[in-house]
Amino acid sequence: MLEVRDLKVSFHTEQGPARAIDGVSFDVAEGEILGVVGESGSGKTVSLLAVMGLITDPNVVIEGSIKYQGRELVGLPAKEMRKLRGREIAMIFQDPMTALTPVYTIGWQIAEQIRAHNSISAKQAEQRAIDLLAEVNIANPHEAIHRYPHQLSGGMRQRAVIAMALSCNPSLLVADEPTTALDVTVQAQILDLVRKLQKNHKSAVVFITHDMGVIAEIADRVMVMYAGRIVERGNKVALFSNPLHPYTKALLDSIPLLEGERPRRLKSIPGSPPALLNRPKGCAFAPRCANRFEACASVPVLPNAGHDAACFKVNP
Amino acid sequence: MLLAITRRLGQMLFVLVGISILVFLIFFATPGADPSARIAGRNASPEILEAVRKSFGFDQPFYMQYLIMMKKIFVTGDLTSFVNRGWKVVPAVFEAIPVTLSLVIGAAVLWVVFGIIIGTVAAATRGSWLDKFLMVLGLVGISMPVYWLGEVMNLVTQSRYHDTWMFSWVPPLGYKNISTDPRGWFLTLIIPWFTLAILYIGLYGRVLRANLIEALQEDYVRTARAKGLSETRILLRHALRTSLTSFVTLFGLDFGALVGGAALLTEVVFDLHGVGMLTYNALLTLDLPVIMATVLYASFFVVLSNALVDVVYIFLDPRVRTA
């Protein structure tokens, strides 16, 4: 349904061009949940913002191809893109505290999206907003539509944001760390909710997170990003049971175990990710990698197979 | 909501009483100076001094003096000037109020309308030549001193080009009463309105543009974009709507100050006998009763317009309602 090929996103900065995304290719199939994981700054948000056409920075250059249901999105006129956004592809963001306009009720904001894409009456849109709030388990939806964002808790706001994203029955939902800003119990509820809604609405979901635990909970397939590239991709079960890339292994080692003996300290990955303007020429992970060898001085490719990694140890 | 409004108006009354006491103390309780001598004006005869002392109760305790003063201003309204013997102060202030209000309200309408248009257009086209042009224009407006601009306007419309088709409609300087001569009132004020408004148009346009551009970086604007709304709708319904609160704050401060007498320069240049001019003349002659009355009047308007701003806030920002 979504085919991204060799996507490159660069920003012109004062210190020169900064390639935040460097040749990323992936597919999203109808109805699946694709987990995208990686450290902060690895380019998860930027790559999906590029898909949404939401990078507003005037200094951006986007190359490659993004096809949504066969339609090329790179270079699509803003007006056409707008018709897709919110109706076909919806996105929810990390911080529910700031994601809603403070001066309008949540009912108004949901109805606004519905009416931007469908010609229905205000009354019908309001009814639909009530139904949606009920669907995301907000108590008293009749009353809740008249609430302002500041009158709701973080979890409630994120539910309202999810209700809004689903209001036009999108076939693709991009969720950018929707649970990171919430406390753990609320996180679990939101994850359950996303799963339930994904089943009911039959949407595909791209779920961005930096938490392998969340990926384990929710994803069908996983894509691991490091320094603007995909380093490993595969089915969740395969990837968790048999991680190929040393970075993925390190990420998995850093999840606290729920059962069994807990390690004294969580293992963390030595070193830190390279700065955007100062990325290594070859494999970006090489400086932190215990297994590096001569080949790592050039860029490893990610084969387009089921479960594979961009690593010379795996694909010599 | 109603509670919030009444509470705010109650606070306002409290502030006003406080200000009147403070102003009174500054002018009448300064140690070492005899207030009757100051009220009576320069070179007053002993008889006048005695009359002043009696009439203002300066032989009584401070609180009585204050009450007498308030009574003279608010109840009997018979506060008289001794510099201009027998001149009734309160009616003089009330005669000046409509002049100042006409000037400032008209200018305020202009600067709000044009300020919003310029700020919004500049923010919508940020980075373009139109944006740069509007901002330079705004800067020019801000840097032109109002008395200079007023004099130039007068020179152009009253003498140099008065006899051409362009400015022959401009009536001579001075204020026309709105109820007896509405047409004359409007025509005489057009030039003063623009002269006073230009500074604020530039200022408000620039401030609004900055606020809008900041608002456009907010997360909720990204959400609005993700919803598939048009850029115009995002700008007007989301960014502008949330920027209005700081716009209104600024407006309340400026409007209050101008009505309170800060429009003095415009009043002088266009020979409009408003409150600013009244205060100015009173300061020149050290006419204490007039100063007392106009300062009270000015603080009343500053406080009133700020209270109105807070009330408008309650409508604009739902977060204030519950607080």
Ligand SMILES: Nc1ncnc2c1ncn2[C@@H]1O[C@H](COP(=O)(O)OP(=O)(O)OP(=O)(O)O)[C@@H](O)[C@H]1O
């Ligand atoms: N407008 C921009 N101009 C310059 N660089 C940018 C811009 N937007 C993003 N970047 C850079 O692109 C890189 C990728 O950022 P991105 O937000 O996609 O990371 P992320 O994986 O989503 O991280 P996080 O987990 O912190 O959300 C970062 O190094 C960031 O500094």
Ligand SMILES: [Mg+2]
């Ligand atoms: Mg991110």
